[in-house]
Amino acid sequence: MKLHTYFRSSAAYRVRIALNLKGLAPEQAFVHLRRGEQAKPPYSDLNPEHLVPALEVDGPDGHHVLTQSLAIIEYLDETHPTPALLPADALGRARVRALALAVACDIHPLNNLRVLNRLKTMGHSQEEVDGWYRHWIAVGLTALEAQLAGDPRTGRFCHGDEPGLADILLVPQMANARRLDCPLDGYPTLLRIDEACRALPAFAAAAPDRQPDAEV
Amino acid sequence: MKLHTYFRSSAAYRVRIALNLKGLAPEQAFVHLRRGEQAKPPYSDLNPEHLVPALEVDGPDGHHVLTQSLAIIEYLDETHPTPALLPADALGRARVRALALAVACDIHPLNNLRVLNRLKTMGHSQEEVDGWYRHWIAVGLTALEAQLAGDPRTGRFCHGDEPGLADILLVPQMANARRLDCPLDGYPTLLRIDEACRALPAFAAAAPDRQPDAEV
Structure with a gap:
């Protein structure tokens, strides 16, 4: 796993909390939003939305780039169920x-x-x-x-x-x-x-x- | 179930599609957004966010008001799994x-x-x-x-x-x-x-x- 992040992005901040709660510490790559790095290659090729965060993962059918902090957190919760981030009901x-x-x-x-x-x-x-x-x-x-x-x-x-x-x-x-x-x-x-x-x-x-x- | 909706709200439109796909036809109540009805009682008491849609449901522990279209759709998908609105993986x-x-x-x-x-x-x-x-x-x-x-x-x-x-x-x-x-x-x-x-x-x-x- 590799997290593309920016210290001040709240969406990246959310994913960092979720990773920490799950005890996961992926490699990190830094995308400087105020310098516009999100809109230039290589990051713009990785995420056409030009937003952070993105999480690179290796799945059963190859390499994938996950985007959108809530989708990433739900993925982490499904693939690493403990501790649960959503209630049981x-x-x-x-x-x-x-x-x-x-x-x-x-x-x-x-x-x-x-x-x-x-x-x-x-x-x-x-x-x-x-x-x-x-x-x-x-x-x-x-x-x-x-x-x-x-x-x-x-x-x-x-x-x-x-x-x-x-x-x-x-x-x-x-x-x-x-x-x-x-x-x-x-x-x-x-x-x-x-x-x-x-x-x-x-x-x-x-x-x-x-x-x-x-x-x- | 009772759906609080407005014809032109895209968030309500989403939930209407999901209900139709699931074959559900709840009672409907209409909240006229251009007249500001979302910010006045009784609706403002139902949803402090003053946004549509809201879905009233009866659960095992009583009556609940669900808000946020994506949360409502995930709930419908979990409680009425067929046809699935999310992939299996x-x-x-x-x-x-x-x-x-x-x-x-x-x-x-x-x-x-x-x-x-x-x-x-x-x-x-x-x-x-x-x-x-x-x-x-x-x-x-x-x-x-x-x-x-x-x-x-x-x-x-x-x-x-x-x-x-x-x-x-x-x-x-x-x-x-x-x-x-x-x-x-x-x-x-x-x-x-x-x-x-x-x-x-x-x-x-x-x-x-x-x-x-x-x-x-």
Whole structure:
């Protein structure tokens, strides 16, 4: 296995947490997003989406490049079932996947680097772009807080007392929110779960500032 | 089961296709997105994300509201396994989920109604908003075409010769692209698969203009 990653990519951060929870330590290749390496060969040939992460794996029918962090994490969970990242029951899995997708579909894509750059080419100042970022964080985290605080299935982590897929998505999103100085006081459940996660070595070791390609 | 839907929502369209493929016909409730019904009670109490679709289900431990179209479709696939919407092998599932997520995370969220409305409040004209829409469609479909055209696992449908999760995501996205007059000549594989899908009754009956709440 070989992980193509960038220290500050939240999608790569998610996969790093999952790999750590599974006790897997693949070779790493670094794709510098701010220098545009994702859109140039050799990486652009590997992933036509020009996004990180990608995970190269050897399967029964040859070599494959897996893309999309959630698909990669589900693959890791299926091929390395312990510890499980999804609950055993279908309703629990639906809940955890929905929490994860609320981050992956409804918060993160709007705050992706390429989207922020597009807003700048449309004439927006850094201040306006930061405002856009904080707006979608606030909308998304407000919904997530309501969903987690109002459900008895929420435990020490997003679903029960073991970390799983929803936590893996939450922690990088909270890191992004802190990086942009978004006010987080309104999300006590998210703050509590985020803190419990980051106390775990698998989450701590996946943090952007702990990566070999980290920049100050 | 009860589906909360809106005829023009692509996320609801996905779930309608999946329900049809599974031969399920739940009761429907209509949430008028352009009138803002998703942000008012009773719907806003049901789904704190204020997005459609939501699927109410009765499980072994009571009544639950499922959200996020992909989580709902995975739930339907797990609880009603025939016909399967995901391949039997982990690598195949990773591929199909990645294709689906490429639409769900990297195209659709940028073209969602609430995002287009936000751009208008930031001072952009309808023409500029349409340009934003078409830009992200073009970026996303170009990557999707490359991934599908370059992989021998692509068949009559996105993965082999039976329709599945990736096709369920593709068809509503193509419908959106056509509605905004996005040029589609550069995506022959997507056009071919989209046509094959829409020839199937399950896809045809899920189309926006076939819904009880459809408006001209």
